[in-house]
Amino acid sequence: MxxxxxxxxxxxxxxxxxxxxxxxxxxxxxxxxxxxxxxxMGRDGLRAGWAVLLFVMIMSALLAGIAYAAHRLHHLPPMTGELQPSRMLIGELAMIFAAVVATKVMSLIDKRSWRDYGLQAPQRASRVAHLAQGLFFGAAAMALLMGTLRALHAVSIEPSGVALKPLLESAALWAVVFVLVGFSEETSFRGYVLFRLFRGVGPVAASLVTSAVFALVHLTNPGETAFGIVSVAATALVFCFAIWRTGALWWVIGFHAAWDWSQSFVFGIADSGTLASGHWLTSRPGGPAWLSGGAAGPEGSVLMLPLLAILVVLMVRTLPGGGGRRSVQAWR
Incomplete structure (x- = not known):
């Protein structure tokens, strides 16, 4: 033998x-x-660059397969000039499925739990607290930005005229959709990818790389502007800072969801040139585009920069530090 x-x-x-x-x-x-x-191969196994590339390839293959199946089965709602919750719901669920599967596969290669890439927290209560805190700050930040723009006569705000019952139904449906948006985008762009790069190249380089990619992806939005892209990149950097402090995605998921919900449903202002259906208020930009944001919406306003600076100060004062460092050290 x-x-x-x-x-x-x-x-x-x-x-x-x-x-x-x-x-x-x-x-x-x-x-x-x-x-x-x-x-x-490095001291911790597959090098971060190759691991991230493999993650992206797995996600891309899964999304391509889902898109092909949906096209063949004619299960995609028709596209319209407005954001429709039914179409977004399908897209976000597909993104979440692809991100979770890709994360799970890569966690097996890394010999880690798939929740180690931003979905863990010291205690369950802290996950809920961070999510709730992020929801509050996201809604408050958008209200502050829109209030300031209104005071400067850079935007007009008026009721949309939608009846109460359909308005409440729309509010609940959009809330679900934007929570899924927050979860899908954060797990896709700042979940496995960011935590793997934290470990491989350090927090500064990891934040710069993922934020640049996040901004480049937004170039495909039809109403995006040059300053809007700068604002997206700056916001992504602030999100990375929050994740590095807490060691998890939950605060950022909450902020992302509440920000988008307030912008699209509550204030009914264009996000990258596209309005959401069934919104509560109707907001229209006025004055110079550099102040109002123009077609990009309030995210394209120069007021985003001081707003982000205020957020960083609030993060330092309210979010526990050292979470990201502890997460990286736990790998060794």
């Missing part, structure tokens, strides 16, 4: 005369191990 086993190992490298081709064996060892292996 042992001879047969040895023969099986060497048979793929036999010369015509029956001798083992030691050059070929040595070449394979050099390719699969030794110095060459350092290109993709």
């Amino acid at each position: 042992s001879e047969s086993k040895d023969y099986g190992k060497a048979s793929g490298n036999l010369e015509p005369g029956g001798n083992v081709d030691h050059d070929r064996c040595g070449g394979w060892r050099r390719f699969s191990g030794g110095r060459f292996a350092r290109v993709w």
Whole structure:
């Protein structure tokens, strides 16, 4: 039995005369191990860059498969000029599915729990508290921004005229949709990817890379402006800072969800040039685009920068620090 086993190992490298081709064996060892292996393997396993690339490939393949199946089955609602909750619901659920599956696969490769990439917290109560706190700050920040724009006559706000019952139904439906938006975008852009890069290249480089990618993705939005893209990148950096402090995604998921819900449903102002259906108020930009945000909505206003600075101060005062550092140290 042992001879047969040895023969099986060497048979793929036999010369015509029956001798083992030691050059070929040595070449394979050099390719699969030794110095060459350092290109993709580090002290913690698969290097961060390769791990992130593999994560993106898995997500892309899953989303492509879902899109193809939906197209073949004709299960996508027709596109309109407004944001429709039914269409967004399908898209966000697909994104969440792809992000969670990709995270789970990569966690098996990393030999970690899939919740280690931003979905853990020291206690369940802290997860709920961070989510609730993020929801509050997201809604408050949008209200402050819109109130300031209104005071400066950069936006007009008036009731949309929607009846109470459909308005309440729309409020609940959009709340569900935007919670899914917050979860899907944060797990896709700042879940596995950000935490893996935290560990591989450090918090500063990880934040810069993921924020740049997040901003580039927003270039596909039809109503986006140059300052709107800068604002998106700056907001992403602030989100990374919050994640580094807490060591989890929950605060950012809450903020992201409440910000989008307030912007699209409560104030009914265009987000990258697109309005949400069934909104409560109707807001229209006025005056110079650099102040009102123009087609990009309030996210394209220069007032975003001081607002983000205020948020950073509030984060330092209200969010516990050291979560991201503890998360990285736990890998070692």
